[in-house]
Amino acid sequence: MEPQVLTPHVYWAQRHRELYLRVELSDVQNPAISISENVLHFKAQGHGAKGDNVYEFHLEFLDLVKPEPVYKLTQRQVNITVRKKVSQWWERLTRQEKRPLFLAPDFDRWLDESDAEMELRAKEEERLNKLRLENEGSPETLASLRKGYLFMYNLVQFLGFSWMFVNMTVRFCILGKESFYDTFHSTADMMYFCQMLSVVETINAAIGVTSSPLIPSLFQMLGRNFILFIVLGAAEEMQSKAVVFFVFYTWSSIEIFRYPFYMLCCLDMDWKVVTWLRYTMWIPLYPLGCLAEAVSVIQSIPVFNESGRFSFTLPAPVKLNVRFSFFLQVYLILLFLGLYVNFRHLYKQRRRRYGQRKKKLH
Numbered sequence: 001m002e003p004q005v006l007t008p009h010v011y012w013a014q015r016h017r018e019l020y021l022r023v024e025l026s027d028v029q030n031p032a033i034s035i036s037e038n039v040l041h042f043k044a045q046g047h048g049a050k051g052d053n054v055y056e057f058h059l060e061f062l063d064l065v066k067p068e069p070v071y072k073l074t075q076r077q078v079n080i081t082v083r084k085k086v087s088q089w090w091e092r093l094t095r096q097e098k099r100p101l102f103l104a105p106d107f108d109r110w111l112d113e114s115d116a117e118m119e120l121r122a123k124e125e126e127r128l129n130k131l132r133l134e135n136e137g138s139p140e141t142l143a144s145l146r147k148g149y150l151f152m153y154n155l156v157q158f159l160g161f162s163w164m165f166v167n168m169t170v171r172f173c174i175l176g177k178e179s180f181y182d183t184f185h186s187t188a189d190m191m192y193f194c195q196m197l198s199v200v201e202t203i204n205a206a207i208g209v210t211s212s213p214l215i216p217s218l219f220q221m222l223g224r225n226f227i228l229f230i231v232l233g234a235a236e237e238m239q240s241k242a243v244v245f246f247v248f249y250t251w252s253s254i255e256i257f258r259y260p261f262y263m264l265c266c267l268d269m270d271w272k273v274v275t276w277l278r279y280t281m282w283i284p285l286y287p288l289g290c291l292a293e294a295v296s297v298i299q300s301i302p303v304f305n306e307s308g309r310f311s312f313t314l315p316a317p318v319k320l321n322v323r324f325s326f327f328l329q330v331y332l333i334l335l336f337l338g339l340y341v342n343f344r345h346l347y348k349q350r351r352r353r354y355g356q357r358k359k360k361l362h
Contacts, residue, residue: 011024018082025078059103187248235309
């Protein structure tokens with residue numbers, strides 16, 4: 001005897017673009033769901049109001065729909081989604097005005113037309129926001145790119161200054177004091193590269209890529225580049241002096257402790273030894289570096305006076321001869337002013353980092 005064919009309870013709701021049908025059948029097996037000539041055909045074996053039976057129904061829609069229904073089986077029901085061919089609000093579901101007895105509104109998903117329009121606008125705004133974020137880049141993506149960029153910058157600088165530090169150390173161990181006089185010719189190309197690249201560090205601070213204050217970064221970048229490119233680079237007589245070794249060695253010593261700390265920050269890591277070295281080694285090294293720079297400037301004054309390089313005469317009626325040594329003397333004042341600015345900034349950083357811990361010990 002063939003099983004009795006019954007009609008299940010069907011609940012419906014709509015949006016401007018879609019129709020939702022919920023068929024009250026549990027433990028559904030082998031559902032046959034299709035749309036032909038704008039009529040939805042449903043047939044399945046399942047447990048409904050009349051127990052385990054074959055249930056089926058047919059619905060002719062009010063307007064045209066797309067013939068590819070999407071359905072999902074759950075333990076208690078079958079959810080069917082049908083897309084309308086034209087996005088619009090329907091006054092009812094079926095072509096026949098009288099609602100079939102097995103069909104009822106799905107109040108769990110039911111919305112009035114005005115509410116559906118608000119939902120539609122919200123979805124459209126969400127879609128536009130998603131597109132905008134994809135075009136602009138999400139905050140998480142931008143943060144990752146920023147960290148990757150800063151990590152690579154700090155890595156390149158660390159490798160450059162490490163190479164110079166090792167080079168000068170090895171040469172000193174082998175040649176002794178004789179290595180002092182050839183330091184510029186053996187390491188200047190790498191120092192040129194690293195100091196030109198340091199301009200990026202100041203730009204990062206200026207545009208907010210890093211939280212470093214601009215003034216200390218600018219003072220250090222301009223001061224070092226003045227010593228390297230003008231005082232040493234433009235005067236060949238200065239390049240064979242022993243002071244070059246001490247200038248380059250202190251600069252490299254400072255940076256091989258600073259850049260690893262920044263690299264670890266990009267990885268959200270904190271190694272206590274590296275952190276302590278970054279916030280402590282500047283205390284002896286910055287004054288020593290400043291002293292070495294001051295000595296190089298003082299030694300360059302007679303060199304520039306003798307050569308007349310960068311000196312000039314003001315036009316008539318003044319006709320005053322301005323020696324470059326005057327600017328070097330002014331720079332000596334600015335050098336120690338820059339030391340004060342950087343020293344004050346680094347001292348504040350160290351106090352913020354370790355100040356509270358020291359107070360707790362007392």
